[in-house]
Amino acid sequence: MTPITVLVSVDSNSILLGAKEFVTYLRNLVANYNMDSLVTVLETVSLGSYNGVTVQVLPDDVYYSIKSKDDVRKIVEEHLLKGRQVWDLTIDKSSIKPAEKFELKEIRIVTRNIGSIDPKNIDEYIARDGYFALSKALKMKPEEVIKEVKDSGLKGRGGAGFPTGLKWELTAKVQADQKYVVCNADEGEPGTFKDRLIMEGDPHSVIEAMTIAGYAVGASKGYIYIRGEYYNSVENLRKAIKDAYEYGFLGEDILGSGFSFDLTVRLGAGAYVCGEETALLESIEGKSGKPRLKPPYPPENGLFGKPTVINNVETFANVPQIILNGASWFKSIGTPNSAGTKVFCLAGDVNRRGMVELPMGVTVREVLYGFGGGVRGGRELKMVQTGGLAGTFIGPDKLDTPLDYDSMRKYGVSLGSGVILAIDSSHCAVDIALNTMEFFRHESCGKCTPCREGTRLACEILEKMTKLEATQEDLSYLEEIASLTADASFCGLGQSINVPLLSLINNFRNEFLKHVNEKECSVNLCKKPEKKAKAFIK
Amino acid sequence: MDRLEIKKIVEELREEQLVEGDILIYLLHRVQDHYQSHYIPPEIGEMVAEELNVSPSKVYEVLTFYSMFATKPRGKYIIRVCTSLPCHVPGGREIVEFLKKKLDVDFGDTTKDGLFTLEETSCLGLCGVSPVIMINDDYYGDLTVEKVESIIENLKGGEAR
Numbered sequence: 001m002t003p004i005t006v007l008v009s010v011d012s013n014s015i016l017l018g019a020k021e022f023v024t025y026l027r028n029l030v031a032n033y034n035m036d037s038l039v040t041v042l043e044t045v046s047l048g049s050y051n052g053v054t055v056q057v058l059p060d061d062v063y064y065s066i067k068s069k070d071d072v073r074k075i076v077e078e079h080l081l082k083g084r085q086v087w088d089l090t091i092d093k094s095s096i097k098p099a100e101k102f103e104l105k106e107i108r109i110v111t112r113n114i115g116s117i118d119p120k121n122i123d124e125y126i127a128r129d130g131y132f133a134l135s136k137a138l139k140m141k142p143e144e145v146i147k148e149v150k151d152s153g154l155k156g157r158g159g160a161g162f163p164t165g166l167k168w169e170l171t172a173k174v175q176a177d178q179k180y181v182v183c184n185a186d187e188g189e190p191g192t193f194k195d196r197l198i199m200e201g202d203p204h205s206v207i208e209a210m211t212i213a214g215y216a217v218g219a220s221k222g223y224i225y226i227r228g229e230y231y232n233s234v235e236n237l238r239k240a241i242k243d244a245y246e247y248g249f250l251g252e253d254i255l256g257s258g259f260s261f262d263l264t265v266r267l268g269a270g271a272y273v274c275g276e277e278t279a280l281l282e283s284i285e286g287k288s289g290k291p292r293l294k295p296p297y298p299p300e301n302g303l304f305g306k307p308t309v310i311n312n313v314e315t316f317a318n319v320p321q322i323i324l325n326g327a328s329w330f331k332s333i334g335t336p337n338s339a340g341t342k343v344f345c346l347a348g349d350v351n352r353r354g355m356v357e358l359p360m361g362v363t364v365r366e367v368l369y370g371f372g373g374g375v376r377g378g379r380e381l382k383m384v385q386t387g388g389l390a391g392t393f394i395g396p397d398k399l400d401t402p403l404d405y406d407s408m409r410k411y412g413v414s415l416g417s418g419v420i421l422a423i424d425s426s427h428c429a430v431d432i433a434l435n436t437m438e439f440f441r442h443e444s445c446g447k448c449t450p451c452r453e454g455t456r457l458a459c460e461i462l463e464k465m466t467k468l469e470a471t472q473e474d475l476s477y478l479e480e481i482a483s484l485t486a487d488a489s490f491c492g493l494g495q496s497i498n499v500p501l502l503s504l505i506n507n508f509r510n511e512f513l514k515h516v517n518e519k520e521c522s523v524n525l526c527k528k529p530e531k532k533a534k535a536f537i538k
Numbered sequence: 539m540d541r542l543e544i545k546k547i548v549e550e551l552r553e554e555q556l557v558e559g560d561i562l563i564y565l566l567h568r569v570q571d572h573y574q575s576h577y578i579p580p581e582i583g584e585m586v587a588e589e590l591n592v593s594p595s596k597v598y599e600v601l602t603f604y605s606m607f608a609t610k611p612r613g614k615y616i617i618r619v620c621t622s623l624p625c626h627v628p629g630g631r632e633i634v635e636f637l638k639k640k641l642d643v644d645f646g647d648t649t650k651d652g653l654f655t656l657e658e659t660s661c662l663g664l665c666g667v668s669p670v671i672m673i674n675d676d677y678y679g680d681l682t683v684e685k686v687e688s689i690i691e692n693l694k695g696g697e698a699r
């Protein structure tokens with residue numbers, strides 16, 4: 001170890017801001033100044049704060065936000081060479097950690113290693129108790145592993161919230177010559193980027209959990225299905241899998257237990273619907289990703305017709321800690337019916353975007369103001385979308401709703417994948433509705449008519465509305481379509497379009513009415529299309 | 539690309555195969571990466587089918603289902619604009635309008651000079667720095683109309699040289 005360590009965030013958000021170049025430049029400078037034996041430059045994945053690339057100098061524990069190579073040079077020449085802190089680049093630690101005044105109870109279970117280890121170095125993962133849970137699990141009976149997960153109260157973090165232990169138990173009970181474990185890393189819910197950062201920042205936690213799942217249910221093969229566009233996640237996971245094989249955490253006779261498990265990565269190719277579990281299985285099988293009829297569910301009849309456990313990245317990432325620390329520890333976090341933490345992704349018109357892991361039951365307001373620092377540019381908050389595009393739009397009056405698996409049933413506020421999207425008063429509710437429905441139209445796989453036609457019709461009406469050409473009948477028809485489509489659609493995609501659409505209409509009915517009755521848009525975004533001069537000449 | 543090259547990739551991917559039939563989409567990604575105009579020509583699709591022992595119609599169905607694949611040549615630069623709400627809200631709407639006007643194409647179309655194809659994509663998981671676009675394998679975030687304009691001009695300039 002060198003006396004000084006410089007940590008540079010290189011998650012994909014930071015890479016866009018030049019992080020990779022900064023690292024190379026920093027390393028070159030350190031070499032030029034002959035400081036190699038004094039300074040180690042490490043790449044890490046950071047959390048939150050994306051106004052610049054975050055750099056931490058240890059042991060001084062000083063944080064900098066870097067925007068250019070000049071900034072890098074300053075840090076080397078001032079701080080590293082002369083020991084003088086560069087104040088104008090320094091960021092307040094509290095801007096990286098949540099603001100104190102809301103006393104955010106950040107608890108890091110699935111994000112515990114993110115930003116603290118080099119994700120490409122398996123030794124660093126091991127140094128932080130990595131693969132200890134696997135070793136512990138392999139000494140337990142499979143039933144005991146399942147019981148621990150069941151008792152922990154862990155539920156699926158991919159949106160549906162199915163109890164994970166129960167899913168494993170169902171799969172374990174089926175007799176079959178082959179079973180599979182699949183990780184759903186097709187993260188596509190707009191506003192969600194947590195799975196990406198988990199895979200980039202701590203890939204081994206997913207591998208370890210899947211191997212534990214394989215042991216528990218009696219599966220010897222596993223797949224991680226990653227979005228085709230997530231190049232960095234694919235790269236880090238492939239590297240991690242390779243290393244895990246070399247260290248004997250994957251492959252034949254793992255840690256001398258007699259249990260064998262093979263794991264590989266597969267890529268998506270740009271289809272949101274492949275996040276639906278059965279569509280995802282179709283895709284791994286080399287087919288177009290159209291959902292299957294359920295039941296049978298994957299635990300009974302999944303990949304290649306065999307019993308399959310399929311869980312989300314974040315769900316898996318909880319498992320090693322549950323095995324290590326025990327079910328009751330996990331259950332003590334969060335709310336009675338929703339144990340543990342949730343990783344929230346904050347996006348939209350806020351001062352600080354990013355992700356943060358908080359106990360279940362935290363309120364929308366706490367995330368929005370405590371972590372996000374409130375609405376950007378001092379504007380007024382108009383609405384918040386929670387849970388993703390298939391989730392709900394809520395007005396500022398509902399900010400104190402606690403988010404957990406009960407918030408939808410109790411308050412009509414969706415937890416979903418943990419998205420919190422802030423939308424300020426400069427936006428038009430009808431335009432937001434159109435954008436939302438365009439997403440569903442674009443991503444509808446076309447397998448069933450209600451979804452294909454319902455999303456198309458909804459877009460047509462909303463388009464008319466944004467051109468201030470729709471009538472009140474159109475609005476009623478739109479509401480009808482939303483419900484009909486949801487009732488008659490084949491899979492969760494079509495079945496969920498009523499939730500966002502009706503929550504928008506119900507919360508902002510006056511605005512919709514204004515568009516159809518008075519032909520007016522409150523924020524002056526929607527305008528009548530200009531009449532083409534040609535029409536008169538003809 | 540020729541059959542020999544395809545055989546080579548298939549052999550490589552077989553190393554990662556766990557079950558017969560699980561590498562088709564993986565393979566198609568690798569094959570398409572070889573083509574500067576980002577597509578898989580029909581005869582190559584057929585070769586892939588033969589090498590994997592599946593029907594050509596199955597390969598064709600897969601190629602048309604997934605938006606990352608194409609069966610017709612696309613531009614040298616594929617510009618994928620994220621149109622999802624977290625990008626739409628902080629300025630993405632204006633960027634979409636701008637790109638359509640600047641390139642004089644609609645989504646799915648290629649510019650006359652064959653340089654750019656404009657595509658719409660759903661959330662790319664970079665909403666922490668939205669609005670976002672992707673050009674081939676590169677991401678660009680925290681965009682404004684001005685930044686997009688200079689990115690396009692730079693690419694054009696690089697071509698002219």
Ligand SMILES: Cc1cc2nc3c(=O)[nH]c(=O)nc-3n(C[C@H](O)[C@H](O)[C@H](O)COP(=O)(O)O)c2cc1C
Nearest residue numbers: 156157158184186187188275276277311312315492
């Ligand atoms: C249209 C649609 C898209 C989905 N997309 C995802 C996704 O991107 N990631 C995910 O983990 N689950 C997604 N799901 C949920 C999965 O079908 C499934 O419930 C989940 O993978 C189960 O894992 P969990 O129990 O760990 O949450 C989607 C569901 C639907 C209907």
Ligand code: SF4
Nearest residue numbers: 445446448451491494
């Ligand atoms: S509901 Fe939509 S996405 Fe689901 S199967 Fe039907 S058409 Fe496809």
Ligand code: FES
Nearest residue numbers: 620625661662664
């Ligand atoms: S909405 Fe555009 S990257 Fe997520």
